[in-house]
Amino acid sequence: xxxxxxxxxxxxxxxxxxxxxxxxxxxxxxxxxxxxxxxxxxxxxxxxxxxxxxxxxxxxxxxxxxxxxxxxxxxxxxxxxxxxxxxxxxxxxxxxxxxxxxxxxxxxxxxxxxxxxxxxxxxxxxxxxxxxxxxxxxxxxxxxxxxxxxxxxxxxxxxxxxxxxxxxxxxxxxxxxxxxxxxxxxxxxxxxxxxxxxxxxxxxxxxxxxxxxxxxxxxxxxxxxxxxxxxxxxxxxxxxxxxxxxxxxxxxxxxxxxxxxxxxxxxxxxxxxxxxxxxxxxxxxxxxxxxxxxxxxxxxxxxxxxxxxxxxxxxxxxxxxxxxxxxxxxxxxxxxxxxxxxxxxxxxxxxxxxxxxxxxxxxxxxxxxxxxxxxxxxxxxxxxxxxxxxxxxxxxxxxxxxxxxxxxxxxxxxxxxxxxxxxxxxxxxxxxxxxxxxxxxxxxxxxxxxxxxxxxxxxxxxxxxxxxxxxxxxxxxxxxxxxxxxxxxxxxxxxxxxxxxxxxxxxxx
Numbered sequence: 001x002x003x004x005x006x007x008x009x010x011x012x013x014x015x016x017x018x019x020x021x022x023x024x025x026x027x028x029x030x031x032x033x034x035x036x037x038x039x040x041x042x043x044x045x046x047x048x049x050x051x052x053x054x055x056x057x058x059x060x061x062x063x064x065x066x067x068x069x070x071x072x073x074x075x076x077x078x079x080x081x082x083x084x085x086x087x088x089x090x091x092x093x094x095x096x097x098x099x100x101x102x103x104x105x106x107x108x109x110x111x112x113x114x115x116x117x118x119x120x121x122x123x124x125x126x127x128x129x130x131x132x133x134x135x136x137x138x139x140x141x142x143x144x145x146x147x148x149x150x151x152x153x154x155x156x157x158x159x160x161x162x163x164x165x166x167x168x169x170x171x172x173x174x175x176x177x178x179x180x181x182x183x184x185x186x187x188x189x190x191x192x193x194x195x196x197x198x199x200x201x202x203x204x205x206x207x208x209x210x211x212x213x214x215x216x217x218x219x220x221x222x223x224x225x226x227x228x229x230x231x232x233x234x235x236x237x238x239x240x241x242x243x244x245x246x247x248x249x250x251x252x253x254x255x256x257x258x259x260x261x262x263x264x265x266x267x268x269x270x271x272x273x274x275x276x277x278x279x280x281x282x283x284x285x286x287x288x289x290x291x292x293x294x295x296x297x298x299x300x301x302x303x304x305x306x307x308x309x310x311x312x313x314x315x316x317x318x319x320x321x322x323x324x325x326x327x328x329x330x331x332x333x334x335x336x337x338x339x340x341x342x343x344x345x346x347x348x349x350x351x352x353x354x355x356x357x358x359x360x361x362x363x364x365x366x367x368x369x370x371x372x373x374x375x376x377x378x379x380x381x382x383x384x385x386x387x388x389x390x391x392x393x394x395x396x397x398x399x400x401x402x403x404x405x406x407x408x409x410x411x412x413x414x415x416x417x418x419x420x421x422x423x424x425x426x427x428x429x430x431x432x433x434x435x436x437x438x439x440x441x442x443x444x445x446x447x448x449x450x451x452x453x454x455x456x457x458x459x460x461x462x463x464x465x466x467x468x469x470x471x472x473x474x475x476x477x478x479x480x481x482x483x484x485x486x487x488x489x490x491x492x493x494x495x496x497x498x499x500x501x502x503x504x505x506x507x508x509x
Contacts, residue, residue, distance in 0.1 A: 007050045010034035011057075018085045019274070021060065024048045024078060048078040055117060056083050058263045060270060061251050083266045084216050087115045090277040091212045093226060096194070098205040099144055104195025107140065109148030109160075112211075114265035116219060118152060118160060121190075123220045124211075126197055130222065134193040137165065139186040151261050151285075154458035155302030155465060164189050169487065201225045210280070226281070233281040242287050244272025245294070249308055258299055258315045264306065298454050302461020340397050347387050347394070350435070351378055353401065355428070358467045360405045362425050365418035371402045377429070380436075413473040420484045421470040427463050427492050431456075434499050441508045452502050459495055463488070 010031045015022050024047035031047060032039035051057040057080040094111050112122050124133040149157035162168050165188040172187065197203070208226040248268040252259070265284065269277060288294050288306070297307040301317055340353035356378060363374050375383075375398065383391055411418070466484070469475055476484065503509065 004050050004053075006035045007031060007047060008054055011047070011051065016056065016082050016084055017088055018082060019088070020081070020085075022051070022057070022080045022082065024051065024080075044078075051080045052078075055260070055262065057081070058083060058266050058270070060267060061254070081270055083114065083262075086266065086270060087213060087277065088216050089213060090115055091210055091280050092277070093280050093283045094209045094211055094223075095283060096198070096203065096205075096207070096209065097147070100194070101198055101203060101205060103138075104193065104198060105138060105191040106194045107145075107148045107189065107191050110151035110261070111148070113151060114262045114269070115213065116216075117262055118156070120219050123218065124192055125214075125220070125222050126224065133197065133223070135190060136193055137188050138191045139188050140191075141183060142171075142185045142187060143183055145187070145189070150296065151265075151304060153261075153296075153298055153302050153304030153461075155461035156261075156304065158302075158462050159465075161187055161189060172487065197223075208281075208283075230279065230281040233279070234286070237276060237280060237282040238287050238290060240273045240276055241268065241282075241284060242291060242294075244268045244270070244276075245284075245287060245306065246308070247271040249306065249311070252305070252315070253311065256315060258301075258303055258305055258317050261304060298457060300457050300461070301464060302458055340401060343390070343394060343397060347383070347390060349379065349382075350432075354468050354471060355464070356398070357401065357405055357471055358421055359425060360402055361409065361414060361418070361471065362422055364406065364409050365411060365414055365422065369406075371399065374402070410473070416478050416481045417470045417473075417476050419481055420476065420488070421467065423485060423488045424463055424467050424470070427460075427488060427495070428467065430492065430495065431460060437503075437508065438506075441506070443506055443508065449502075452498075452505075456495070456498055456502075459491055459498070463491060 011022070011027070014030055014034060015027065024044035027047065028042055028044060029039050032042055052059065059078060059080050061079075092115055094106070096106055100106055108122065110118070112120065116122060121135065124135075125131060126133060145161070146157060149160060152160060158172070162172065168187040168189075171185065201207075203209075203225065208231070210224050210226040210230075212222045212224075214220045214222055245268045248264065248271055251267065252264065268284075288296070293309045294306060295309060296304050297313050298304055299315070299317065303317070305315070307313055340356065344351055344353070356374075359374050359378055360371075363370065383394055387394070
């Protein structure tokens with residue numbers, strides 16, 4: 001761990017402010033010299049792995065990796081660029097809505113992505129004297145909020161909103177309990193006080209603001225009204241960004257996994273003409289608005305990515321990337337989960353090793369000690385019925401994970417999150433039972449169901465995220481149990497209504 005910190009610190013110092021690609025195999029000598037270590041047998045794989053785990057560095061295809069086969073075989077396939085370097089002095093546009101102008105505010109939401117991370121608190125200054133714009137909290141109606149967070153997807157929006165204020169949990173519960181959109185239901189989110197700025201610059205709906213990054217490390221930006229002479233260039237900007245966006249969709253299709261929208265959009269700018277960052281005249285969302293075949297695809301986990309309608313969507317979540325390589329000696333537990341995930345994928349099970357571990361912990365939390373009960377709960381008899389040739393390997397892999405979980409499990413450390421996990425897994429069981437019912441009725445998951453299923457995934461995404469979170473000990477306080485429990489009760493109730501309505505539509509009982 002100390003070595004990884006030293007390596008990334010050295011790379012940050014040497015290349016973090018550069019907008020040029022970084023090839024691990026070509027920077028070993030410089031990195032080792034900066035770290036004060038001998039570069040003898042120091043592998044580029046160490047640098048690759050370190051950069052892959054740092055959100056500032058984004059991988060790109062090398063010139064040798066133009067297609068999927070070459071990408072896997074190219075010596076220098078792992079090439080990265082620094083987001084901080086690419087966006088060091090970047091400019092980008094923001095368009096305040098009528099809702100914001102009327103209230104004298106600007107809601108950050110996804111506005112500063114990918115130039116900064118979603119959790120960054122950007123410092124905005126305006127005018128020649130650089131007066132700082134105050135960042136504060138305001139209650140915003142739920143019905144008006146989603147447009148400002150749409151690039152994060154339903155799961156990302158919920159996560160961002162829930163960490164903004166403790167009271168948002170109850171507000172979210174109230175919204176779910178109502179079962180319909182309540183215009184009076186609000187939650188508290190961060191906003192910038194733009195009242196004086198809007199008045200001084202006579203801002204009206206449709207006007208565009210220009211944000212300039214002054215110091216990326218300090219997250220310092222200035223903001224002004226976009227000069228009128230820039231507006232006519234918007235069509236050219238949109239076309240050039242569209243090219244970069246489509247190149248990036250090609251690459252992500254090759255890699256095959258979902259990734260945070262920050263990395264996805266950063267690479268799209270990297271593939272575009274860099275003049276887009278020097279004299280912007282439009283916004284990336286305009287490309288979506290002007291091209292019908294580009295849209296926001298929402299994954300089963302509730303994350304969002306930009307995709308093309310004519311292209312099949314087969315991406316897995318990033319942590320399930322099948323091309324990821326591991327060192328079994330260094331991380332046997334991760335290797336074990338990786339093998340299980342591969343096996344589940346082969347057998348067509350939607351469960352992950354992480355979720356299976358949650359079921360095992362739930363068995364132990366309830367005072368049980370039966371692996372067979374866990375297997376029955378998660379897989380029924382489908383292994384024996386459909387995959388007898390894989391039964392031996394399946395049982396061995398699951399037994400190894402079970403022994404690992406049992407040896408590390410402490411029921412006292414698993415309280416109170418074990419109570420919430422139990423309820424979350426009951427929710428997951430409800431969904432699994434419904435999916436099996438669709439299979440029994442030979443219901444094809446086609447495009448006609450996509451809208452209905454997207455709403456269901458929006459509800460389920462945070463639940464599965466919570467299940468994964470609760471595999472770690474002591475992640476919630478006893479006083480939070482009631483809030484999480486209430487949220488799950490409301491979510492389960494809403495889910496029940498949704499699937500009953502869809503069952504009626506599909507004509508199944």
